[in-house]
Amino acid sequence: MTLLKDETVQGLGGSVKVPDYDRSALTAGIVHIGVGGFHRAHQAMYLDRLMREGKALDWAICGLGLLPGDARMRDALKAQDGLYTLVLKHADGTIEPTVIGSIVDYLYGPDDPEVAIEKMADPRVRIVSLTVTEGGYNVNPVTGEFDLGNVQVRADLVDGAVPSTSFAYVTEALRRRRDRGTPAFTVMSCDNIQGNGEVAHKMFVAFARAKDAELADWIEAEVPFPNSMVDRITPVTTDDDRALVAERFGIDDAWPVVCEPFTQWVLEEKFADGRPPYEDVGVQVVEDVMPYELMKLRLLNASHQAVAYFGYLAGYRLVHDACQDPLFSAFLLAYMDLEATPTLRPVPGVDLTAYKQTLIERFSNPNVRDTLARLCAESSDRIPKWLVPVIRENLAGGGEVRLSAAIVASWARYAEGVDEAGAPIEVVDRLAEQLTAVARTHERDELAFIRDRDLFGDLVDDDRFVGPYRSALASLHRDGARATLEDLAETELD
Numbered sequence: 001m002t003l004l005k006d007e008t009v010q011g012l013g014g015s016v017k018v019p020d021y022d023r024s025a026l027t028a029g030i031v032h033i034g035v036g037g038f039h040r041a042h043q044a045m046y047l048d049r050l051m052r053e054g055k056a057l058d059w060a061i062c063g064l065g066l067l068p069g070d071a072r073m074r075d076a077l078k079a080q081d082g083l084y085t086l087v088l089k090h091a092d093g094t095i096e097p098t099v100i101g102s103i104v105d106y107l108y109g110p111d112d113p114e115v116a117i118e119k120m121a122d123p124r125v126r127i128v129s130l131t132v133t134e135g136g137y138n139v140n141p142v143t144g145e146f147d148l149g150n151v152q153v154r155a156d157l158v159d160g161a162v163p164s165t166s167f168a169y170v171t172e173a174l175r176r177r178r179d180r181g182t183p184a185f186t187v188m189s190c191d192n193i194q195g196n197g198e199v200a201h202k203m204f205v206a207f208a209r210a211k212d213a214e215l216a217d218w219i220e221a222e223v224p225f226p227n228s229m230v231d232r233i234t235p236v237t238t239d240d241d242r243a244l245v246a247e248r249f250g251i252d253d254a255w256p257v258v259c260e261p262f263t264q265w266v267l268e269e270k271f272a273d274g275r276p277p278y279e280d281v282g283v284q285v286v287e288d289v290m291p292y293e294l295m296k297l298r299l300l301n302a303s304h305q306a307v308a309y310f311g312y313l314a315g316y317r318l319v320h321d322a323c324q325d326p327l328f329s330a331f332l333l334a335y336m337d338l339e340a341t342p343t344l345r346p347v348p349g350v351d352l353t354a355y356k357q358t359l360i361e362r363f364s365n366p367n368v369r370d371t372l373a374r375l376c377a378e379s380s381d382r383i384p385k386w387l388v389p390v391i392r393e394n395l396a397g398g399g400e401v402r403l404s405a406a407i408v409a410s411w412a413r414y415a416e417g418v419d420e421a422g423a424p425i426e427v428v429d430r431l432a433e434q435l436t437a438v439a440r441t442h443e444r445d446e447l448a449f450i451r452d453r454d455l456f457g458d459l460v461d462d463d464r465f466v467g468p469y470r471s472a473l474a475s476l477h478r479d480g481a482r483a484t485l486e487d488l489a490e491t492e493l494d
Contacts, residue, residue, distance in 0.1 A: 003252045009083060012249070018099045029058050032061050032128075034064075035063035040103070045098075045263070050278075053280065065106070076255040077106040087259070123177075126273040129187075137200065167207035171204065178218050192301055205220055233368055234258070234260075266284040307375070308375035312414060318372065319363055323360060324366075335403045338403065373428070380435065391465060411449075412442070447466065
């Protein structure tokens with residue numbers, strides 16, 4: 001068994017691709033906040049590809065963790081010199097391991113905030129990128145504005161406070177760069193949010209304005225926030241994945257990453273002080289990301305929610321098992337064709353019919369073993385951003401919402417915290433306690449769940465949505481998830 005380290009990596013067997021470039025010659029040009037599985041399967045992988053071509057050697061990554069759970073990533077990556085194994089799982093059972101070497105350092109902010117801030121203030125760092133989840137941008141779901149009432153934000157706005165949020169760290173680093181005459185870095189969001197760069201821009205500037213209006217003006221003028229669309233299914237790493245890496249390839253890796261073969265990154269050409277030549281390794285660098293974003297969020301991400309709750313309630317636990325069921329795959333394609341696609345703009349260079357079929361094939365990959373529980377998690381940050389906009393656009397244009405309403409109803413039923421066999425469901429959500437308490441009042445008020453205007457706005461006031469929602473929820477309670485889909489199939493999917 002080989003412990004993954006700089007001094008051991010070249011001795012791994014020929015079945016594992018290892019960095020063929022001199023890692024000691026790399027310098028960090030990117031600080032990435034929120035290093036998790038997805039970042040390591042996606043952005044870090046693209047940089048590793050460039051480095052294997054002898055490019056982007058001054059664009060290596062320094063990871064930055066700010067949350068308590070990030071201490072585990074610090075310990076894993078520090079012990080392995082930033083190296084980790086990326087395992088691609090193909091549908092035919094082929095397994096393709098690669099050791100990724102593009103992460104050269106990892107800082108845990110609470111260990112020493114000053115070191116982390118100075119790292120971002122370093123002139124060699126020209127991009128600060130983010131994968132902080134949909135909920136990490138502190139957006140008030142009703143107003144769309146920055147939530148100045150957030151407890152951590154309020155604490156960070158106190159003069160002399162030790163920073164805790166990404167807003168405080170990034171703003172302070174930019175202040176130092178401004179004061180020292182150092183060019184601004186680009187803030188590059190890689191989260192699943194429509195207009196993620198625009199959202200990041202609005203939120204970071206709002207924090208800066210609350211802290212220092214002149215600095216906010218400078219950020220507005222000098223800091224680009226490019227939009228991006230990112231895509232690769234990356235399940236949570238399990239002990240079985242660690243065992244696979246150890247047994248098949250002889251690698252002792254504390255935190256490998258497994259993912260599907262498919263990957264996509266569409267990135268807006270909008271940078272302050274250069275960027276890696278991403279286009280050389282397949283990234284689509286474009287002037288307008290929006291059509292691609294909408295395609296991905298409303299077809300892939302919303303379809304994940306479409307299968308998640310129905311699948312879990314029907315007794316499935318793995319995504320591929322549900323998606324290999326013809327009833328579920330037909331439901332997903334019907335949602336995409338009838339309700340999501342009519343809300344999209346033309347997507348240059350993409351055959352949407354082929355794209356949708358590819359999604360079903362990706363979801364059905366038995367070797368990725370993505371869990372429905374992962375897709376069900378943090379729904380209060382996902383449904384309002386991915387599915388509710390589809391509903392709103394279709395209502396505004398006189399389109400169909402029956403299937404979308406059924407998806408919302410399946411979330412409401414799942415949020416009750418008990419499955420169809422009476423077993424408890426662990427609802428993982430920042431609003432879990434609130435959601436479950438409301439969902440359990442369905443017997444008294446069948447519309448209780450969608451009365452939350454923070455999540456659904458005024459949908460509860462529109463009978464065109466309420467009718468199919470009420471019908472689907474009643475069917476879920478009376479007949480169960482599978483029978484509900486069968487009923488939808490008879491009325492909608494033929």
